[in-house]
Amino acid sequence: MSTEMTDARIPASAQANQGDAPKKSNTSSAAAGLERRERRRRLLGQIGVPVVLVLLVIVFSVIAPNFLTLANFKTIASDAALPAIVAIGLTLCLAAGEFDLSLNGVIGLATVATAQLLSPMNLITIEAILIVAVAGLLIGALNGVLVGYFGLPALIVTIAVGAILNGGQYVVTNSQQIYGGFPDDLVAFCRGSMGPVPNLAIIAVAVAALAWLTLERSTLGRHVRAVGGNPVAARIAGINTARVKLWVFMISAMLATLAGFLFAGKQTTAYPLSGLDVLLPSFAACFIGAAMFKVGEFNVPGTLVGVAIATITSNGLILMSVPAYTSFFFQGAILLAAILFARVVSTKKSLT
Numbered sequence: 001m002s003t004e005m006t007d008a009r010i011p012a013s014a015q016a017n018q019g020d021a022p023k024k025s026n027t028s029s030a031a032a033g034l035e036r037r038e039r040r041r042r043l044l045g046q047i048g049v050p051v052v053l054v055l056l057v058i059v060f061s062v063i064a065p066n067f068l069t070l071a072n073f074k075t076i077a078s079d080a081a082l083p084a085i086v087a088i089g090l091t092l093c094l095a096a097g098e099f100d101l102s103l104n105g106v107i108g109l110a111t112v113a114t115a116q117l118l119s120p121m122n123l124i125t126i127e128a129i130l131i132v133a134v135a136g137l138l139i140g141a142l143n144g145v146l147v148g149y150f151g152l153p154a155l156i157v158t159i160a161v162g163a164i165l166n167g168g169q170y171v172v173t174n175s176q177q178i179y180g181g182f183p184d185d186l187v188a189f190c191r192g193s194m195g196p197v198p199n200l201a202i203i204a205v206a207v208a209a210l211a212w213l214t215l216e217r218s219t220l221g222r223h224v225r226a227v228g229g230n231p232v233a234a235r236i237a238g239i240n241t242a243r244v245k246l247w248v249f250m251i252s253a254m255l256a257t258l259a260g261f262l263f264a265g266k267q268t269t270a271y272p273l274s275g276l277d278v279l280l281p282s283f284a285a286c287f288i289g290a291a292m293f294k295v296g297e298f299n300v301p302g303t304l305v306g307v308a309i310a311t312i313t314s315n316g317l318i319l320m321s322v323p324a325y326t327s328f329f330f331q332g333a334i335l336l337a338a339i340l341f342a343r344v345v346s347t348k349k350s351l352t
Contacts, residue, residue, distance in 0.1 A: 070196065072315070074196060084207075089253070096227050115182075135257070141249070147249065220244070282307075284306060286306065288309060289305060
């Protein structure tokens, strides 16, 4: 009887709170567990990628005696520079939620156009730079308009544009190889170095710094992140999503054009479809980068680490005298591994 009277004196709200207490405790425990799992995932990305890089250096140092030499590290830096420039442009596209598969075509056209302008046509370097830059800008604008303003899928648009550019390389060169006739100053710059650091690596670092400032410290960068995260919400917030996509495609094409121009100056020869083949390594570098630093987001520092991993792998295989065709296997494997790893360490489904 006394027990019933005591229960009756307890307010109904208090009894409800007593019943909800275990539920709140379970919810808090689940939230804490989820937070711990997310921290472990992020830690895996921040530690795992550098560990892979260190392991690659150790393995190739043991297997290839010439790997740990100053001359070889200069080679690695020089070889990584142009892919890094291209991958940085692709990083901006991916951050905006778009793909650019026309990169190889842009680079190839820039390479043969530079060779044609400098050698058979004997234009001065600055004239060739301006013409090639305008061409790259127009290509990027075409991609951006078709994707941003007409709403066409970036995957289809950039594949189609890339195919057109591959055909354009034959038109520019008349299906002939262009060899020699490049200005000595341009060749010396593209092959030279400032102390132990190759000139191309210095350009790549400068491009990376500007891209990082653009993506992380500018209004355009904030808009790129917003569009890539949720384009509908970005549009509701007043962001011109079409213009943002136009900008990122133009930047991507311009950086690919720069890489093609420098590649021509370094190689001093060009012929159709012989340009810098960096499409798969660039995507791999971007997804590796999304697994570290800003986990789940495409970022410039991470992309640079991804380029370093891809370049060191390629360099080590060459020193081991592995057949050249095996590079295709490793490029595909690295890309798949990068996407899988980025998916594992990220809680953001947008990566896949």
